[in-house]
Amino acid sequence: QQQVKQSPQSLIVQKGGISIINCAYENTAFDYFPWYQQFPGKGPALLIAIRPDVSEKKEGRFTISFNKSAKQFSLHIMDSQPGDSATYFCAASKGFNKFYFGSGTKLNVKP
Amino acid sequence: DAGVIQSPRHEVTEMGQEVTLRCKPISGHDYLFWYRQTMMRGLELLIYFNNNVPIDDSGMPEDRFSAKMPNASFSTLKIQPSEPRDSAVYFCASSLRGGLAFNEQFFGPGTRLTVL
Numbered sequence: 001q002q003q004v005k006q007s008p009q010s011l012i013v014q015k016g017g018i019s020i021i022n023c024a025y026e027n028t029a030f031d032y033f034p035w036y037q038q039f040p041g042k043g044p045a046l047l048i049a050i051r052p053d054v055s056e057k058k059e060g061r062f063t064i065s066f067n068k069s070a071k072q073f074s075l076h077i078m079d080s081q082p083g084d085s086a087t088y089f090c091a092a093s094k095g096f097n098k099f100y101f102g103s104g105t106k107l108n109v110k111p
Numbered sequence: 112d113a114g115v116i117q118s119p120r121h122e123v124t125e126m127g128q129e130v131t132l133r134c135k136p137i138s139g140h141d142y143l144f145w146y147r148q149t150m151m152r153g154l155e156l157l158i159y160f161n162n163n164v165p166i167d168d169s170g171m172p173e174d175r176f177s178a179k180m181p182n183a184s185f186s187t188l189k190i191q192p193s194e195p196r197d198s199a200v201y202f203c204a205s206s207l208r209g210g211l212a213f214n215e216q217f218f219g220p221g222t223r224l225t226v227l
Contacts, residue, residue, distance in 0.1 A: 043219050043220050044154070044202075045218065
């Protein structure tokens, strides 16, 4: 059973637009929800993360929205830039434990 | 800090050959993870270690795969014998419990394995 489901698989956004990627999880014991960004030929790198005690976390143009009751969380990229073009992975974990990654979203921001 | 170091960066081998991938985690980190990434299956956790001890190897696909961590600064992932379906990018990641960013995993650059 897939623990974390991510959508969409790919996303095309115009420069300056808002990119939204969604994830849903099954295990209510998860207590850490990171987003990783991966550029071609590189390993994933932590972008932003949230704990379930808050509903939103913002870092620059990147915001995580978290809905505990719906078991969903999403990444919003405001004023999307061509340099944001990458693959984004959501993940979830329980305590200090292994991550369950989503399937990834390939974002293409057109100039 | 140099980050997580993996070698080789690229490996091309023939079916049936033994392949050994190497990883040096960030100094002081106490967790080490091996992942496999493919287009079809995405990012899969193969095995992870805590203080050099394997904790969960449920993601290791079959007995052809084995991983060791003889000390805190070195780990290997071995495939013997290799098969074409093992072709993928293999990532090593490390983390520190109690680090500044809770549970952040730092990934290496990956090893692209091609089995002909």
